[in-house]
Amino acid sequence: MSPLSRLAIFGLLLFTAACQSGCAYVRYFTPLNPTSKDSRPVSHAPWDALLQKHVNEQGMVNYAAFQADSAALNTYLTTLSDNLPSDQWSDQERLAYWLNAYNAFTIQRVLRAYPLKSIKDLGGDKTLVNTVWDQPFIRLGNDKHTLNDIEQRIIRKRFEEPRIHFALVCAAMSCPKLRNEAYVAARLNQQLDEQATEFVNNPAKNKLTPADKPEVSSIFSYYPKDFAKDGNSIQKTINRYATQKINPDATLSYMTYDWALNEQGK
Template identity: 45%
Template sequence: MKHYTLKGITFALAGFILINLTAFTDVKSPVEAVITSAPVDHSIYDRLLKKYVNDKGLVNYKGFKSEEKELKKYLDMISSNPPTSKWSKNDQIAYWINAYNAYTIQLILNHYPVESIKDIGSKIKIPFVTTPWASKFFKIGDESMSLDNIEHGTLRKNYNDPRIHFALVCAARSCPRLRNEAYTGDKLDAQLDDQGSDFLNNPAKNAITPKKASLSKYFDWYKGDWKENNKSVEYWVNKYSKTKINKDTDISFLEYNWALNEQ
């Protein structure tokens, strides 16, 4: 009888341990907590954009320089919280666009004053790195990354939405305007469409008539992106331009103005 009771006690004890071990494994470690966290808060960056970027998308870099610690606080948060599969697609795209644009601002500040982002290339003392876009000057998670990695290796590769070209701003006058608010997942579609409309109807960046269209070099550089999913350059221009073009419209491309997009 004692032997039976002892076995019962042993069985009950084993069950207690098993149940509690199972419960323990459901407790998330700090690393898991980061991995499954909600999308990052872009409010710091949003405040800086509203303060130092005007309605034309021109940047007060001196103003950003005066609050560089705040920008770096935001970038540190971006760096420590890469997107996960638990985020919506729009939250992921918004994160990467904000990261590209914010790190571009930081790159300019690292070398400020500068007349053009292209001038930074000659200052980079890294073997085989000749452009600022190829310099891996920041990290996302544990991975060293460049602006090219974000644009070509992440956004263009993984998300198949040509509208990103209306949102990524490489600090040049011919770029689309830098939006003076952060991109967010819940507003992303409206923000990208607004960027497209602004870009296509700005005669300094796309001069369009029914007979002749002098388009941004973006439509030449990324012609493959515009033609994906059975679309065309004509389709994307007409989606946003108030003046429509057709197959008979003579299309050429404007010279790109690399001067700094500074106020």
Template identity: 45%
Template sequence: MIAPKFIVIACALFFNPIIAQNNFDHNVWDQALLLNVSEDGKVDYNGFMRDSSQLYTYFTQLSENTPKESWTREEKLAYWINAYNAYTIKLVIDSYPIKSIKDLEDPWGKKFFKIDGEWYSLGELEHKILRKFGDPRIHFAINCASFSCPVVWNRAYTADNLNNALDTQTKKFINDPTRNTITKDKVSVSKIFTWYKKDFKVNGGDVKDFINRYATVKIDNQSKKGYKEYDWSLNE
């Protein structure tokens, strides 16, 4: 028999919203990612189409629970990173099958989704919201649905996992030889580091300093440097 005291405590935990530690539950998106993104970041767009009800449930949650001033910085950043990645999936599956996101007309400028009644584009989320946080690691968390982009993490970002996840994704990307080649003799890095050069100039350092913070092999001043060709083929 369950003790009455236990029942009272359990009911209080269930019904009292003040107990909640986070202002947004990304569990629906987390489950969709686990089902449709592999450990190495390959996206099953057909799977997302089959599970589209999960996506649209999540879009409703995003629209009805936008960040408030009372949210922590981590909660706000996790919300916008997940929103960017989820709506990128929507952009692709709305026109699937395609070979590349660049087959679409103005993929980052098109206002194709609403949050709290306001129309947004992916470009607005990235440039007017996400980059304003001043954390260059976000470039390795948001995904442009292409092979040369940072891989899609198959979990949702949350306030609790955010800092460790951003560090992990940054290290993974910088040390991935298919996206960056860093040896003692030659350095050929992603064009992300030139497109967003000013974002990586943090704490008085430059792009090289940022990369060296996470790279297994460090870049020195004598290395021959260049940029890799960007592969825009779909990340599936």
């Protein structure tokens, strides 16, 4: 074998090894659209009952009590897994389904390892590669997927809706509050508006004074393009819901994200 051939093979091996540890994020560029042929919209009443029972008005979770209801949660998630959206569902029905699925599977993942201090303890530290959000524990039909698949490949790819970032909850203190009711198609727009208003005006998540230099949630820095579509901006999004307006050209800084578990009593 020539030196050039050996060099090419060596380079290929290095590339393969690197991709095994660092190229997993590439999957998130590909849209995902798992569907069922003839399914009807799922009732989210079981999830609604669990949220009302174990989540308070501040969005804090009683994980210990929730753990005792794991069977009911698992039954609901099995229903979701077996009844993917069909092409006959409205966009509101689809989005409500995926928001509830993301939040409910997040709770399930925490409960499987509870007690713990942070959901980040359940995975590695390489974003979009080996974190807890990159673990394929979610069954959708016959395939296994990740939390990031639901957020990055389904919700963000299919729905032009920045308010999803005020509704998806990653079990951490700096996340939006976990709503203590399920999302439902008939009231989804109102629910998303309420989530946005609560999040933007929560001083623990966004410090809107001084108006020229507010300190806002890092969520806005994680997804800046989602808030910049159709002539919008982060500042415009904040002012759409804020009671204390910020300057349209305000210089933004971002708060340190608190990944401590959103647990009652903390």
